[in-house]
Amino acid sequence: MTTSVIYGRYVLGMKAGEQVLLRDHYVYVNGTSIEAVTPDAPAAGTPVVRYEHSLVTPGFVNVHAHCIRGGLFRGIADDLEMEPWVPKLVYTILLPLTALAAKELTAEELRAVTALGMIDLVRGGTTTVLDMWHHGQEIFFDVAKDIGLRTVGAPFIMSSSNARIGPDGYPVWDFGNDGHAQLAKSIALFKARDEGREGLAQVAIGPHATDTCLPELLRDCRKAADDLDCLVTTHFAQTPQELALLRTRYGMGAAEYARDTGLLGERVVLAHAGCATDAELGELAATGTHVANCAYSFAREGMNFPYARFAKAGINTAIGTDSIGMDIVSELRINGLLSKQYFGKAHFGTAHELMRAATLNGGKALNRPDLGRLEAGAKADLLVFDLRKPHLQPVFDPIKNLVWKGNGADMAFAMIHGKPVVKDGRLLTMDEEKVMETAAAGARKIWKIAEERGILPAMPA
Numbered sequence: 233m234t235t236s237v238i239y240g241r242y243v244l245g246m247k248a249g250e251q252v253l254l255r256d257h258y259v260y261v262n263g264t265s266i267e268a269v270t271p272d273a274p275a276a277g278t279p280v281v282r283y284e285h286s287l288v289t290p291g292f293v294n295v296h297a298h299c300i301r302g303g304l305f306r307g308i309a310d311d312l313e314m315e316p317w318v319p320k321l322v323y324t325i326l327l328p329l330t331a332l333a334a335k336e337l338t339a340e341e342l343r344a345v346t347a348l349g350m351i352d353l354v355r356g357g358t359t360t361v362l363d364m365w366h367h368g369q370e371i372f373f374d375v376a377k378d379i380g381l382r383t384v385g386a387p388f389i390m391s392s393s394n395a396r397i398g399p400d401g402y403p404v405w406d407f408g409n410d411g412h413a414q415l416a417k418s419i420a421l422f423k424a425r426d427e428g429r430e431g432l433a434q435v436a437i438g439p440h441a442t443d444t445c446l447p448e449l450l451r452d453c454r455k456a457a458d459d460l461d462c463l464v465t466t467h468f469a470q471t472p473q474e475l476a477l478l479r480t481r482y483g484m485g486a487a488e489y490a491r492d493t494g495l496l497g498e499r500v501v502l503a504h505a506g507c508a509t510d511a512e513l514g515e516l517a518a519t520g521t522h523v524a525n526c527a528y529s530f531a532r533e534g535m536n537f538p539y540a541r542f543a544k545a546g547i548n549t550a551i552g553t554d555s556i557g558m559d560i561v562s563e564l565r566i567n568g569l570l571s572k573q574y575f576g577k578a579h580f581g582t583a584h585e586l587m588r589a590a591t592l593n594g595g596k597a598l599n600r601p602d603l604g605r606l607e608a609g610a611k612a613d614l615l616v617f618d619l620r621k622p623h624l625q626p627v628f629d630p631i632k633n634l635v636w637k638g639n640g641a642d643m644a645f646a647m648i649h650g651k652p653v654v655k656d657g658r659l660l661t662m663d664e665e666k667v668m669e670t671a672a673a674g675a676r677k678i679w680k681i682a683e684e685r686g687i688l689p690a691m692p693a
């Protein structure tokens with residue numbers, strides 16, 4: 233039985249396995265799945281979600297994010313002069329302060345900070361997110377349920393809980409634990425919370441990174457994921473310091489180390505991979521390993537990890553937001569521009585291939601062929617963009633208009649798992665005002681503690 237019908241002047245549907253732009257089509261939804269994408273109008277009197285000048289796309293599959301950090305660290309690290317930037321950010325700000333949030337925030341504050349990041353994602357078109365957070369922040373799943381966001385949660389597993397930057401600018405680790413207790417927690421979490429494809433929440437195994445996890449731990453993470461039949465995701469080749477360390481510690485390159493520790497293959501999503509060599513990217517492609525590309529996050533650090541470089545190597549490259557720009561439409565535009573600039577060619581990083589990356593490639597990376605596509609049998613996750621706006625008119629190619637000129641605020645309607653989450657540009661599932669207020673209080677509290685400990689500069693008045 234049809235439960236909803238959505239009209240699109242343009243619908244980004246499927247034909248023979250390829251994305252194709254359809255004119256004046258209807259998406260019929262039955263429960264949590266798409267029943268049909270067809271030009272046939274429903275019987276008179278049937279309620280239809282109808283925006284006359286609409287582009288209907290699949291919901292975006294965001295394959296690397298940190299919702300909690302998104303809400304906590306806004307406007308803190310941007311533009312700071314520090315060397316080396318990424319290791320300092322990761323090891324002196326993000327990791328210790330996100331862990332602190334698990335301890336110092338009240339349940340209500342943690343809930344609001346998490347919700348803020350998720351709402352930001354949903355408003356930027358994310359309907360599924362693969363997100364990494366710290367054990368102790370399992371509230372992630374409850375908040376996602378309340379908002380109606382589809383998630384794959386991958387809590388961090390790491391051998392060292394107190395990484396920091398040494399005087400030479402390289403991270404220092406004390407391997408005080410071996411990470412296996414955290415792995416056991418992740419396995420228990422999978423058994424308790426993974427709902428499979430028919431639910432909204434799944435669990436993945438998330439070793440933090442190649443440099444914060446000992447090789448035995450990485451191998452056991454892979455083995456656990458294989459036993460549970462779930463994904464492994466980790467940070468990979470994100471800084472020159474990480475590569476230098478693998479070379480010193482194990483005498484291996486990044487891809488060689490990944491191969492040695494079980495981090496290659498079709499059930500692995502590697503975040504970033506931007507410091508890998510072309511030959512190493514070739515190995516990722518040959519093994520079917522997926523890359524989560526978050527170009528905006530690295531561009532702000534002065535590093536260019538463009539989508540087109542990974543795609544050109546033959547890798548299934550999908551899009552993530554990390555915890556910076558949570559709006560996928562803007563992420564695609566930035567990524568496209570960086571791709572063009574990297575190759576010096578306008579035809580690299582096209583709007584259409586970036587749109588595929590945010591939808592079909594994302595579904596493939598998560599081993600979810602039922603996500604990121606509008607066709608019968610797929611999950612009913614979709615977005616409706618209202619193109620009747622000066623910056624989006626006239627329309628000859630709505631995908632180009634959206635990617636090069638649009639943003640998340642142009643989204644009028646979003647449906648996840650067959651349920652409307654945004655309508656007429658308003659979030660239906662949570663009180664945004666209240667979330668913003670409580671989250672700001674939580675973020676302020678963390679900054680204050682960080683300031684007292686000398687981790688962050690004094691908070692602006």
Ligand SMILES: [Zn+2]
Nearest residue numbers: 298467503554
């Ligand atoms: Zn990350």
